[in-house]
Amino acid sequence: MTRTPAFPTVSPPQPEKRPVFDIHHGVNRTDDYAWLRADNWQEMFRDPSLLDGQIRAHLDAENVYQAALMADTAQLRTQLFKEMKGRIKEDDSSVPMKDGPYAYGSSFKLGGEQPRYFRTPRDGGDEQILLDGDLEAEGKAYFRLGGVDHSADQGKLLWAFDDKGSEFFTLRVRDLASGEELPDRIPDTGGGGVWDAGNDGFFYTRLDSNHRPSKVLFHALGDSHENDRLIYEETDPGFFMNVGGTRSNEWIMIGINDHETSEYRLMSASEPFAEPKLVSPRETGLQYDLEEGGDIFFILTNADGAKDFKIMTAPANDPVRANWQELVPHEAGRLILSVIGFKDHMVRLERKEGLPRIVVHDRKSGEEHLISFDEEAFSLGLSGSYEYDTEIMRFSYSSMTTPAQVFDYNMRTRERVLLKTQEVPSGHDPDHYVTRRLMAPAADGELVPVSLIHHRETPLDGSAPCLLYGYGSYGITVPAAFNTNCLSLVDRGFVYAIAHVRGGKEKGYGWYDDGKRAHKMNTFTDFVAVAHHLVAERYTAHDRIVAQGGSAGGMLMGAIANMAPECFGGIVAEVPFVDVLTTMLDATLPLTPPEWPEWGNPIVSEEDYRTIAAYSPYDNVAALDYPPILALAGLTDPRVTYWEPAKWVARLRDRKTGDNPVLFKINMDSGHAGASGRFSRLEEIAFTYAFALKVAGKATTAPTALMDAQRAL
Secondary structure, three states: OOOOOOOOOOOOOOOOOOOEEEEEOOEEEEEOOHHHOOOOHHHHHHOHHHOOHHHHHHHHHHHHHHHHHOHHHHHHHHHHHHHHHHOOOOOOEOOOEEEOOEEEEEEOOOOOOOOEEEEEEOOOOOOEEEEEHHHHHOOOOOOEEEEEEEOOOOOEEEEEEEOOOOOOEEEEEEEOOOOOEEEEEEEEEEEEEEEOOOOOEEEEEEEOOOOOEEEEEEEEOOOOHHHOEEEEEOOOOOOEEEEEEOOOOOEEEEEEEOOOOEEEEEEEOOOOOOOOEEOOOOOOOOOEEEEEEOOEEEEEEOHHHOOOOEEEEEEOOOOOHHHOEEEEOOOOOEEEEEEEEOOOEEEEEEEEOOEEEEEEEEOOOOOEEEEOOOOOOOEEEEEEOOOOOOOEEEEEEEOOOOOOEEEEEEOOOOOEEEEEEOOOOOOOOHHHEEEEEEEEEOOOOOEEEEEEEEEOOOOOOOOOOEEEEEOOOOOOOOOOOOOOOOHHHHOOOOEEEEEOOEOEOOOOHHHHHOOOHHHOHHHHHHHHHHHHHHHHOOOOOHHHEEEEEEOHHHHHHHHHHHHOHHHOOEEEEEOOOOOHHHHHOOOOOOOHHHHHHHHOOOOOOHHHHHHHHHHOHHHHOOOOOOOOEEEEEEOOOOOOOOHHHHHHHHHHHHHOOOOOOEEEEEEOOOEOOEOOOHHHHHHHHHHHHHHHHHHOOOOOOOOOHHHHHHHHO
16 A cells, blocks of 8 residues: 555554453354443443543543644644635524414524524514523533524524534423513423423423433423423334424324334324324334324334335324325336425425436316426425415525525416525636446446536546445435535545445335345445446546545445455544444443344344344454544434444554554534534534645645635635
């Protein structure tokens, strides 16, 4: 391996080896670094000061080490931050959405880290600030707002916050007339709640000590949360649970699901003490979602072999499975993603041939029409509406070269009104960039979609560096959306590419199925195939590719590091899920039981054990010449616990050959999402981009003269 970026010679931390042994299915494993997991992790997530001193000392040493290796990028990071901040409209504001006598929106003030929530009279007028996130965050090292929901009578605001990064949210209630907080304070919630029809109480999920939403409760305003009424308790730790409402304020819906099975229970919003009614009992593999439709429910489901989903209807007063009637039939290769119901229309977001599209259905005539777009690759989002009885719905559009646009669309007249285009204060000319959609051949003949952007002046002769991003799990699709941050790389000659590998739903539900459990290896080989294709097409060279992924995408990074280290010039693994086997063997961890349908259950299945063991990054670290690797984590992350990357980094350093460094940057004041403020988050992105530029040999490269001139204007 020839990459020799100019990292200084500094000795990395060498944590002590304290071997722990386990045997499953006759297989012996040794974990030298298991001690880095805090025994009191549940308590530590709530109060980080409780972290064991030896563990803290090691994590602090990791931060000292990475700071030393990245010290020469300080000026570059400052410049990157300045550029990225310059592309953000600091006092940006959403387009208010109408609801009754008011219109509600969010905004930032100049220099503000946190959003503010406001309302105006329905047709415009003075803003009333309902909640100022910056004021609430004062004096806190970490602060993140959760759900913010006004009551139907417009008189109260239900809002949530997390000030540890552990995602245990506290719910508060604010009187909107006086601006005063009511005494109600509900700890340990999932981050949101739903008002009852009388606006005198709300439903919410409570998290247990293992961070699982095990209970739905009803809180009556003015009462102690200790008296909250239990509505439903989920006893299976393998299922997630949430509670939601409808825009007509008629229904409360308790949704229960894992990654392949779902179940709903319904209540009238006007009867908070009624027993929730089961819609269709959970059947392994059966998924369905409910959407209001007045006297009916729209039901998005994969029932009866509808792999890419179909839409059914059922009477609202008795929506049991026996009463489901087909409205939009299943069409193989057309994945229906979501449905929004209105009084006279139904709108669906779907994906066909790898691209999203919006279809409007007239409920009276049955006529459908498509909202069309022209670009080769783009992203769509349905914002819907606060109101049910309306002809107007809202959607967003962007591409890798086109800033985000927000439209109001009249479903009857088909009039499309552009409400807002994302401003880039420092300047942005789409004509300076090229976006492409490629298809990379995988080893088994499948074609893997690739979305990419590069500057028009970038030579495509194999000399350009490339940041290649991937995820590939849970059926999540990475959109080909506008990203102002990546322009700091693109303006310095990078190709920025997204590998739409199996495990997402870019090419339908089958694309997801072919990248999970027994087929998980496809996710990793697809990513490597994309790297080979980009080199073959002369977009870049292997030693110029910096791979990046986070969470389950961080697992992808760990896997490709073991499988094909020679294909990459550097790897960035953010909050990486790299100790997959150990985590899936531990049923006490927050997400383990709900994750078994995605990865397999190695506790009960030897086949699942061996499948996971074959790719789990921590278990497959070997004596290889790895490229430079940067791992990032948050101390209070309940999703990917900090000890996974901490252990992985330690094992990499112990076993690897070659001189390339492994860096570990851990935020001691955050969780899974990183820093909570919008500008603090930019500092973290600037750090990862500085690493990418450093390993690509571009740390001293300024943006193109053309873009400099554009900014000067």
